[in-house]
Amino acid sequence: MAVTLGQVARHAGVSLATASRALNGSARTVGDGLAARVRASAEELGYLPNAPAQALARASTATIGVLLHDIADPYFGALAKGATDTAADAGLLTMVLNTGGDPEVELRCIRMLHAQRVRAIVLAGSGYTDPAATAAIDAALSLYRAEGGAVTAVTDHGDGYDTVLPDxxxxxxxxxxxxxxxxxxxxxxxxxxxxxxxxxxxxxxxxxxxxxxxxxxxxxxxxxxxxxxxxxxxxxxxxxxxxxxxxxxxxxxxxxxxxxxxxxxxxxxxxxxxxxxxxxxxxxxxxxxxxxxxxxxxxxxxPLLEMGAEAVGLALSRQAAARSEPVRVLRLPVExxxxxxxxxx
Known part of the structure:
Protein backbone atom coordinates (compact mmCIF):
# COMPACT_ATOMS: atom_id res chain seq x y z
CA MET A 1 0.00 0.00 0.00
CA ALA A 2 1.32 3.46 -0.96
CA VAL A 3 2.52 5.71 1.83
CA THR A 4 0.34 8.79 2.27
CA LEU A 5 1.35 12.35 2.98
CA GLY A 6 -0.54 12.13 6.27
CA GLN A 7 1.69 9.24 7.37
CA VAL A 8 4.78 11.30 6.53
CA ALA A 9 3.43 14.24 8.54
CA ARG A 10 2.76 12.06 11.59
CA HIS A 11 6.20 10.43 11.34
CA ALA A 12 7.90 13.84 11.14
CA GLY A 13 5.74 15.29 13.92
CA VAL A 14 4.41 18.16 11.79
CA SER A 15 1.03 19.21 10.46
CA LEU A 16 -0.27 17.93 7.16
CA ALA A 17 -0.06 21.46 5.73
CA THR A 18 3.61 21.76 6.72
CA ALA A 19 4.45 18.39 5.18
CA SER A 20 2.67 19.38 1.99
CA ARG A 21 4.56 22.67 1.72
CA ALA A 22 7.89 20.97 2.41
CA LEU A 23 7.45 18.30 -0.26
CA ASN A 24 5.15 19.79 -2.89
CA GLY A 25 6.97 22.98 -3.75
CA SER A 26 4.49 25.47 -2.30
CA ALA A 27 5.30 29.15 -2.55
CA ARG A 28 4.93 29.32 1.23
CA THR A 29 8.32 28.37 2.70
CA VAL A 30 9.04 26.01 5.56
CA GLY A 31 12.02 26.39 7.89
CA ASP A 32 15.13 24.45 6.89
CA GLY A 33 15.02 22.26 9.99
CA LEU A 34 11.38 21.25 9.53
CA ALA A 35 11.80 20.73 5.81
CA ALA A 36 14.80 18.46 6.36
CA ARG A 37 12.85 16.45 8.95
CA VAL A 38 9.91 16.01 6.59
CA ARG A 39 12.16 14.96 3.70
CA ALA A 40 13.96 12.46 5.95
CA SER A 41 10.64 10.93 7.02
CA ALA A 42 9.47 10.74 3.41
CA GLU A 43 12.66 8.95 2.39
CA GLU A 44 12.52 6.55 5.34
CA LEU A 45 8.88 5.65 4.66
CA GLY A 46 9.30 5.48 0.90
CA TYR A 47 6.81 8.26 0.14
CA LEU A 48 6.43 9.07 -3.56
CA PRO A 49 5.08 12.60 -4.10
CA ASN A 50 2.29 13.11 -6.62
CA ALA A 51 3.53 15.23 -9.53
CA PRO A 52 0.14 16.81 -10.39
CA ALA A 53 -0.33 17.73 -6.75
CA GLN A 54 3.07 19.43 -6.74
CA ALA A 55 2.14 21.49 -9.77
CA LEU A 56 -1.14 22.60 -8.22
CA ALA A 57 0.61 23.58 -5.01
CA ARG A 58 2.91 25.99 -6.82
CA ALA A 59 0.18 28.15 -8.31
CA SER A 60 -3.56 28.46 -8.45
CA THR A 61 -5.41 27.35 -11.54
CA ALA A 62 -7.22 29.66 -13.97
CA THR A 63 -10.51 28.68 -12.36
CA ILE A 64 -12.95 30.12 -9.87
CA GLY A 65 -15.64 28.30 -7.88
CA VAL A 66 -19.20 29.53 -7.39
CA LEU A 67 -21.37 27.92 -4.70
CA LEU A 68 -25.15 28.09 -5.22
CA HIS A 69 -28.03 26.74 -3.17
CA ASP A 70 -30.14 25.65 -6.14
CA ILE A 71 -28.98 26.02 -9.72
CA ALA A 72 -32.52 25.30 -10.96
CA ASP A 73 -33.79 28.43 -9.20
CA PRO A 74 -33.79 31.38 -11.67
CA TYR A 75 -32.49 33.65 -8.89
CA PHE A 76 -29.30 31.61 -8.61
CA GLY A 77 -29.15 31.04 -12.36
CA ALA A 78 -28.99 34.79 -12.93
CA LEU A 79 -26.29 35.19 -10.27
CA ALA A 80 -24.30 32.40 -11.91
CA LYS A 81 -24.56 34.01 -15.35
CA GLY A 82 -23.27 37.32 -14.03
CA ALA A 83 -20.39 35.54 -12.33
CA THR A 84 -19.43 33.24 -15.22
CA ASP A 85 -19.58 36.02 -17.82
CA THR A 86 -17.25 38.20 -15.75
CA ALA A 87 -14.87 35.30 -15.11
CA ALA A 88 -14.80 34.48 -18.83
CA ASP A 89 -13.92 38.10 -19.65
CA ALA A 90 -10.94 37.67 -17.32
CA GLY A 91 -9.88 34.46 -19.08
CA LEU A 92 -11.04 32.19 -16.27
CA LEU A 93 -13.20 29.10 -16.17
CA THR A 94 -15.95 28.71 -13.58
CA MET A 95 -16.91 25.66 -11.57
CA VAL A 96 -20.55 26.04 -10.43
CA LEU A 97 -21.47 23.79 -7.50
CA ASN A 98 -24.96 23.15 -6.16
CA THR A 99 -25.14 22.82 -2.36
CA GLY A 100 -28.89 22.41 -1.88
CA GLY A 101 -28.69 24.94 0.95
CA ASP A 102 -27.01 22.30 3.12
CA PRO A 103 -24.04 23.63 5.16
CA GLU A 104 -22.37 20.21 5.28
CA VAL A 105 -22.47 19.97 1.48
CA GLU A 106 -21.18 23.54 1.25
CA LEU A 107 -18.28 22.67 3.55
CA ARG A 108 -17.35 19.68 1.38
CA CYS A 109 -17.50 21.86 -1.72
CA ILE A 110 -15.21 24.47 -0.17
CA ARG A 111 -12.65 21.81 0.74
CA MET A 112 -12.82 20.34 -2.75
CA LEU A 113 -12.33 23.73 -4.39
CA HIS A 114 -9.38 24.38 -2.05
CA ALA A 115 -7.83 21.06 -3.10
CA GLN A 116 -8.37 22.02 -6.75
CA ARG A 117 -6.46 25.27 -6.14
CA VAL A 118 -9.14 27.51 -7.62
CA ARG A 119 -8.22 31.18 -7.73
CA ALA A 120 -11.33 32.41 -5.93
CA ILE A 121 -14.52 31.16 -4.28
CA VAL A 122 -17.79 33.06 -4.58
CA LEU A 123 -20.43 32.23 -1.98
CA ALA A 124 -23.57 33.03 -3.96
CA GLY A 125 -26.16 31.69 -1.51
CA SER A 126 -27.38 33.10 1.77
CA GLY A 127 -25.30 32.57 4.89
CA TYR A 128 -26.53 30.28 7.66
CA THR A 129 -27.97 31.16 11.05
CA ASP A 130 -26.50 28.05 12.75
CA PRO A 131 -23.33 29.20 14.61
CA ALA A 132 -21.70 25.75 14.43
CA ALA A 133 -22.22 25.49 10.66
CA THR A 134 -20.95 29.03 10.17
CA ALA A 135 -17.85 28.38 12.28
CA ALA A 136 -16.96 25.23 10.31
CA ILE A 137 -17.34 27.03 6.98
CA ASP A 138 -15.34 30.03 8.23
CA ALA A 139 -12.53 27.72 9.37
CA ALA A 140 -12.33 26.01 5.97
CA LEU A 141 -12.32 29.34 4.16
CA SER A 142 -9.59 30.66 6.48
CA LEU A 143 -7.32 27.78 5.47
CA TYR A 144 -8.06 28.45 1.82
CA ARG A 145 -7.34 32.18 2.14
CA ALA A 146 -4.14 31.49 4.08
CA GLU A 147 -2.81 29.81 0.95
CA GLY A 148 -3.65 32.74 -1.32
CA GLY A 149 -7.28 32.13 -2.27
CA ALA A 150 -9.81 34.96 -2.44
CA VAL A 151 -13.37 34.70 -1.09
CA THR A 152 -16.34 36.95 -1.78
CA ALA A 153 -19.98 36.60 -0.78
CA VAL A 154 -23.32 37.63 -2.23
CA THR A 155 -25.60 38.66 0.67
CA ASP A 156 -24.56 38.40 4.31
CA HIS A 157 -22.18 35.56 5.19
CA GLY A 158 -20.79 37.19 8.30
CA ASP A 159 -17.91 39.54 8.99
CA GLY A 160 -14.56 39.19 7.29
CA TYR A 161 -15.58 38.68 3.65
CA ASP A 162 -15.73 41.07 0.74
CA THR A 163 -19.46 41.17 0.12
CA VAL A 164 -22.00 42.25 -2.48
CA LEU A 165 -24.89 43.28 -0.25
CA PRO A 166 -28.30 44.05 -1.74
CA ASP A 167 -30.70 45.77 0.64
CA PRO A 303 -29.85 43.45 -9.85
CA LEU A 304 -29.05 39.75 -10.09
CA LEU A 305 -26.62 39.78 -13.03
CA GLU A 306 -24.78 42.74 -11.53
CA MET A 307 -24.57 40.99 -8.16
CA GLY A 308 -22.85 37.94 -9.68
CA ALA A 309 -20.54 40.07 -11.78
CA GLU A 310 -19.51 42.35 -8.91
CA ALA A 311 -18.77 39.37 -6.67
CA VAL A 312 -16.24 38.01 -9.16
CA GLY A 313 -14.80 41.49 -9.65
CA LEU A 314 -14.26 41.87 -5.91
CA ALA A 315 -12.55 38.47 -5.74
CA LEU A 316 -10.15 39.21 -8.58
CA SER A 317 -9.30 42.67 -7.27
CA ARG A 318 -8.71 41.19 -3.80
CA GLN A 319 -6.04 38.92 -5.28
CA ALA A 320 -4.31 41.92 -6.79
CA ALA A 321 -4.58 44.01 -3.62
CA ALA A 322 -2.63 43.85 -0.41
CA ARG A 323 -4.01 41.18 1.89
CA SER A 324 -4.22 43.72 4.69
CA GLU A 325 -6.71 45.88 2.77
CA PRO A 326 -9.94 46.30 4.76
CA VAL A 327 -12.95 44.18 3.96
CA ARG A 328 -15.08 45.79 1.25
CA VAL A 329 -18.88 45.79 1.20
CA LEU A 330 -20.60 46.84 -2.02
CA ARG A 331 -24.15 47.90 -1.15
CA LEU A 332 -26.65 47.70 -4.00
CA PRO A 333 -30.06 49.39 -3.92
CA VAL A 334 -33.24 47.43 -4.63
CA GLU A 335 -36.72 48.70 -5.43
Missing amino acids: NRGGAAALTRALLGQGYRRLAVIAGPARFRVSAERLAGVTDALAEFGLTLGQILLEQAEFSRTGGREAVGRLLAATGPGRERPEAVLALSDVCAVGVLAELRERGIDVPGEIAVAGFDDIPLAADLAPALTTVRM PTLRASTGTP
Missing part, protein backbone atom coordinates in the same frame (compact mmCIF):
# COMPACT_ATOMS: atom_id res chain seq x y z
CA ASN A 168 -32.92 42.78 1.48
CA ARG A 169 -34.36 44.40 4.59
CA GLY A 170 -35.05 47.74 2.94
CA GLY A 171 -36.58 46.08 -0.11
CA ALA A 172 -38.95 43.97 1.98
CA ALA A 173 -39.96 47.05 3.97
CA ALA A 174 -40.61 49.08 0.82
CA LEU A 175 -42.79 46.39 -0.76
CA THR A 176 -44.75 45.78 2.45
CA ARG A 177 -45.26 49.52 2.76
CA ALA A 178 -46.53 49.65 -0.83
CA LEU A 179 -49.04 46.84 -0.22
CA LEU A 180 -50.32 48.47 2.95
CA GLY A 181 -50.50 51.76 1.08
CA GLN A 182 -52.77 50.10 -1.50
CA GLY A 183 -55.18 49.35 1.32
CA TYR A 184 -54.36 45.68 1.96
CA ARG A 185 -54.67 44.96 5.67
CA ARG A 186 -55.30 41.21 5.91
CA LEU A 187 -51.77 40.47 4.84
CA ALA A 188 -50.17 37.03 4.75
CA VAL A 189 -46.41 36.63 4.55
CA ILE A 190 -44.58 33.49 3.43
CA ALA A 191 -41.09 33.76 4.89
CA GLY A 192 -38.11 31.63 3.95
CA PRO A 193 -36.35 28.89 5.91
CA ALA A 194 -35.08 29.98 9.34
CA ARG A 195 -31.63 28.50 8.59
CA PHE A 196 -30.84 31.28 6.09
CA ARG A 197 -29.80 34.77 7.13
CA VAL A 198 -31.55 36.32 4.14
CA SER A 199 -34.87 34.98 5.43
CA ALA A 200 -34.40 36.85 8.70
CA GLU A 201 -33.34 40.04 6.87
CA ARG A 202 -36.43 40.08 4.65
CA LEU A 203 -38.80 39.28 7.49
CA ALA A 204 -37.22 42.09 9.54
CA GLY A 205 -38.05 44.46 6.69
CA VAL A 206 -41.68 43.35 6.76
CA THR A 207 -41.72 43.98 10.53
CA ASP A 208 -40.29 47.48 10.02
CA ALA A 209 -43.05 48.44 7.59
CA LEU A 210 -45.82 46.93 9.70
CA ALA A 211 -44.68 49.01 12.66
CA GLU A 212 -45.10 52.19 10.60
CA PHE A 213 -48.79 51.28 10.23
CA GLY A 214 -49.22 50.34 13.89
CA LEU A 215 -49.15 46.60 13.16
CA THR A 216 -47.04 43.65 14.33
CA LEU A 217 -46.20 40.23 12.90
CA GLY A 218 -48.66 38.77 15.37
CA GLN A 219 -51.49 40.61 13.62
CA ILE A 220 -50.88 39.11 10.19
CA LEU A 221 -50.81 35.55 8.86
CA LEU A 222 -47.29 34.12 8.75
CA GLU A 223 -46.00 30.90 7.20
CA GLN A 224 -42.47 29.60 6.67
CA ALA A 225 -41.58 27.59 3.59
CA GLU A 226 -38.66 26.60 1.42
CA PHE A 227 -37.85 29.17 -1.24
CA SER A 228 -39.28 26.90 -3.95
CA ARG A 229 -42.39 26.50 -6.08
CA THR A 230 -43.52 23.55 -3.97
CA GLY A 231 -42.88 25.54 -0.81
CA GLY A 232 -45.12 28.33 -2.05
CA ARG A 233 -47.95 25.99 -3.04
CA GLU A 234 -47.90 24.18 0.28
CA ALA A 235 -47.68 27.39 2.32
CA VAL A 236 -50.65 29.09 0.67
CA GLY A 237 -52.57 25.83 1.00
CA ARG A 238 -51.98 25.96 4.76
CA LEU A 239 -53.05 29.59 4.86
CA LEU A 240 -56.33 28.83 3.09
CA ALA A 241 -56.99 25.76 5.23
CA ALA A 242 -56.59 27.86 8.38
CA THR A 243 -59.28 30.36 7.36
CA GLY A 244 -62.86 30.05 8.48
CA PRO A 245 -65.15 31.47 11.15
CA GLY A 246 -63.33 34.29 12.87
CA ARG A 247 -60.35 34.13 10.51
CA GLU A 248 -60.90 35.58 7.07
CA ARG A 249 -58.86 34.80 4.00
CA PRO A 250 -55.90 37.10 3.38
CA GLU A 251 -56.36 39.98 0.99
CA ALA A 252 -52.75 39.75 -0.15
CA VAL A 253 -49.96 37.18 0.07
CA LEU A 254 -46.35 38.39 0.12
CA ALA A 255 -43.96 35.52 -0.63
CA LEU A 256 -40.41 36.60 0.14
CA SER A 257 -39.07 34.81 -2.96
CA ASP A 258 -40.35 34.97 -6.53
CA VAL A 259 -40.03 31.22 -7.03
CA CYS A 260 -42.16 30.74 -3.92
CA ALA A 261 -44.65 33.29 -5.32
CA VAL A 262 -44.88 31.29 -8.56
CA GLY A 263 -46.06 28.34 -6.46
CA VAL A 264 -48.62 30.57 -4.74
CA LEU A 265 -50.01 31.70 -8.10
CA ALA A 266 -50.21 28.12 -9.35
CA GLU A 267 -52.07 26.93 -6.26
CA LEU A 268 -54.56 29.82 -6.34
CA ARG A 269 -55.19 29.28 -10.05
CA GLU A 270 -55.82 25.58 -9.46
CA ARG A 271 -58.35 26.45 -6.74
CA GLY A 272 -60.14 28.94 -9.00
CA ILE A 273 -59.17 31.95 -6.89
CA ASP A 274 -58.75 35.13 -8.92
CA VAL A 275 -55.53 37.11 -8.64
CA PRO A 276 -55.68 39.96 -7.78
CA GLY A 277 -59.50 40.15 -7.63
CA GLU A 278 -59.79 37.87 -4.60
CA ILE A 279 -56.21 37.63 -3.33
CA ALA A 280 -53.26 39.78 -4.44
CA VAL A 281 -49.81 38.16 -4.69
CA ALA A 282 -46.31 39.65 -4.49
CA GLY A 283 -42.83 38.15 -4.57
CA PHE A 284 -39.21 39.18 -4.12
CA ASP A 285 -36.14 39.09 -6.47
CA ASP A 286 -37.60 39.98 -9.90
CA ILE A 287 -36.39 36.79 -11.57
CA PRO A 288 -36.43 36.98 -15.40
CA LEU A 289 -39.88 35.38 -15.80
CA ALA A 290 -41.64 37.52 -13.16
CA ALA A 291 -42.87 40.11 -15.68
CA ASP A 292 -44.09 37.38 -18.06
CA LEU A 293 -46.38 35.59 -15.59
CA ALA A 294 -50.13 35.99 -15.86
CA PRO A 295 -50.78 38.22 -14.05
CA ALA A 296 -47.35 39.84 -14.05
CA LEU A 297 -45.80 39.57 -10.60
CA THR A 298 -45.32 42.49 -8.23
CA THR A 299 -41.90 42.03 -6.68
CA VAL A 300 -38.68 43.64 -5.45
CA ARG A 301 -36.17 44.13 -8.21
CA MET A 302 -32.72 42.74 -7.38
CA PRO A 336 -40.31 47.42 -5.42
CA THR A 337 -41.82 46.91 -8.86
CA LEU A 338 -45.63 47.00 -8.82
CA ARG A 339 -47.40 44.90 -11.44
CA ALA A 340 -50.80 43.39 -12.14
CA SER A 341 -50.70 40.65 -9.46
CA THR A 342 -51.45 43.29 -6.82
CA GLY A 343 -53.92 45.25 -8.88
CA THR A 344 -51.39 47.60 -10.42
CA PRO A 345 -51.27 47.17 -14.23
